[in-house]
Amino acid sequence: MSKMNPKEWASQVIVQEEIDKYLVGGKDFIDEDEIFQKLSENESPSPDRIRAILKKSLSIKRLDPDETAALLNVKDPDLITEMEETALAVKRKVYDNRIVFFAPLYCSNLCVNSCLYCGFRKDNSKEKRRTLSMDEIRRETEHVIDEGHKRMIVVYGEHPLSDADYMAESIKAVYSVQRKSKNGNGDGRIRRVNINAAPMRTSDLKKLAEIGIGTYQVFQETYHKDTYSRIHPEGPKSDYRWRLYALHRAMDAGIDDLAIGALFGLYDWKFEVMGLLYHTMDLERQFGIGPHTISFPRLTEAIGSDLSTNSKYIVSDEEFKRIVTVLRLSVPYTGLIVTAREKPGIKKEVIKLGCTQTDASTNIDIGGYSETVKEETADTQQFTLGETRSLDEVIGEVADMGMISSFCTAGYRCGRTGDKIMNLLTECVEGKFCKLNAILTFKEYLEDYASEKTRLVGEKLIQKEMEEVRQIPFFKQHNLVEKLEEYYERISNGERDLYL
Known part of the structure; x- marks a missing residue:
């Protein structure tokens, strides 16, 4: 963890040659x-x-x-x-009908940037600052696991106290936690940690690659350069191109599972969708693979930020639905993440438009999952949540929609990342493994964490899914029906973490 003065540290973050190497004729890919x-x-x-x-x-x-x-x-x-x-047909063809669940864990709200829309910005005097210790991270992780989660995305402010070394240590802390499951039928732990963090130099990204992170997520926020400059007045984040090529550097560092996104409401939504497409195209051009996921959060109220409520580009629900629809059609192989920024009603609607991942039982206070510290951490949220229901409630709703909940992390651990997963997605093969692993991980959840109401609807859905598997030639040809039924029975008898 860096002991350097934050201002001095911030002045040394950007390495110009790690931008210039990706430019074409001195120009970036956003024309x-x-x-x-x-x-x-x-x-x-x-x-x-x-x-x-x-x-x-x-x-x-x-x-x-x-x-x-x-x-x-x-x-x-x-x-x-x-x-x-x-x-929706595209989504089902590529990913079948499952929804992957995850939980975010906010580790720090110290930041050297001054983004006008963000509660974490350094000059926001209303924000109560905190960086979690490793013991606190483990305690937070216990609460997340106790909800039934297997995937986590860890979020950090940009600051020397939450630098790459702190991130690596925090990820180790998350992975170290094991818990007895709620219903006493198995052991719970986080099987895959993804991160949302500021752009870093390649040498720091290599540290994260070595520790075993899943997806590296960086949102450009807005692809419109004048708007970007205006709303990012100070700090390393004020450099548009440093952020624009963050994921290019990650690829060079050995992180081949990438996630892009824009914060809709900062500029015209049609322009931002096009920016996400051009970002995808340049990753494909330079590395042969596009983003594993695309996110499209909408601007919501943040403490101490007038822009968060007064932007003239606020996106309506109908425009939001069009954003999701066009992204699904434009980049058909990618996962689409709808977050807890959205209220349950609109979230349910856009899931039907082809989303593949969402969070639930979300708390974005620093230390907010631990009830013993919750009251002490008021005014530590980066933005306002629209979805505050428990994981069990959301899973029950998704099951009522006929969609199976998944906690699968098999792709990462089987090496299905980078060009491997891109080929499997475009050939509509990965979704078949997604279906099998969704059944197995959903069975784990129903056994270990579900309420009786959710368990009953979930078991009916699983039986329907397994019957579909039995009828699909691909599964018969590769002897996967027998393997699925064997693993399902073993999970029913108490084994855990079986995947294909």
Whole structure:
């Protein structure tokens, strides 16, 4: 952990040559004039053209900027309905009908940046600052595990007290925790830690690669350069390109599972969708793989931030649904994450549009999962949550929708990351393993943590899923039906963490 003065530390974060190496002719991959031109030229797409684009998306081919811009500009309600139906069909073709659950853990709200929309910004006097110790991280992890979670994303402010060494130590702390399950049928632990952290130099990213992180998530926030400059006035985050190429550096450091996103409400939503597409395209161009997930959080109220409630670009629910629909169609192989920023009603609607992951039982206070410290940590949230229900409640709702909940981490531990998982996703093979592992991990949850109500609806759904597996030729040809039934029986008899 760095002992350096925060201002001095911040001045040394950015390494210019680790930006310049990715530029083409001195330019980055966001050409704003080109984006505006694409949106203008595709302003009135014909129904036939839209249906041809939908057909391409269903073949699990990434759309190009003109095609994506055309989808963004559709106004006909019937065509929009066709787009939404196709989006769900694409999701099911690639990922089947499961929803992966995770929990965030906020470790620190100290920050050297001054982002105008964020409660963590360094000049926000209303924010109560705290960095969790390793013992506190272990205690927080215990509470997360006791809800039934197996996946965690750990979140850090950008500060010398939460540098790469602190991150590595905190990830070890999370992995070290084991708990007896709620119903006493098994042992609980976090099987995969992903991180949301500030851009780092390649040498620091290598430390995280060595410790065994899952996905590295960095959101550009906004791809519009003037807006970016205005709302990031100070700190390393004020450098647009340092952030823009954060995931390129991660690839060079050996982290091949990447997550991008934008904070919708800072600038025009159509422009931001196009920015996410161009980001995807440049990762594909330079490394041969795109992002594993894309996130699309909306701006919500943050303590001490006027921008968080007064932005002229606030996204409506209907616009939000279009964002999710177009992203699913534009980058059909990627996972889509809808977060607890969203209220239950709209969250349920966009899950039906092709989302693959969500969080539940979420608490974003620093130390907020531990009831003994909850009252002491008021005013430590980065933003306002819309979804505050327990994991069990959300899983029950998802099951009522006919979707199976998954806690699978098999892909990471079987080496299905990077180009391997991208090939399996575009060939619609990974989703078949997702289906099997969703059944197994959902069975674990029902045995170990579920309420009686959720267990009953969940068991019926599992039997339906297993019957589908028995009828699908792929599973028969690869002897996976027998393996699934064997593992299912072993889990029923008390074994845990079996995966394919």
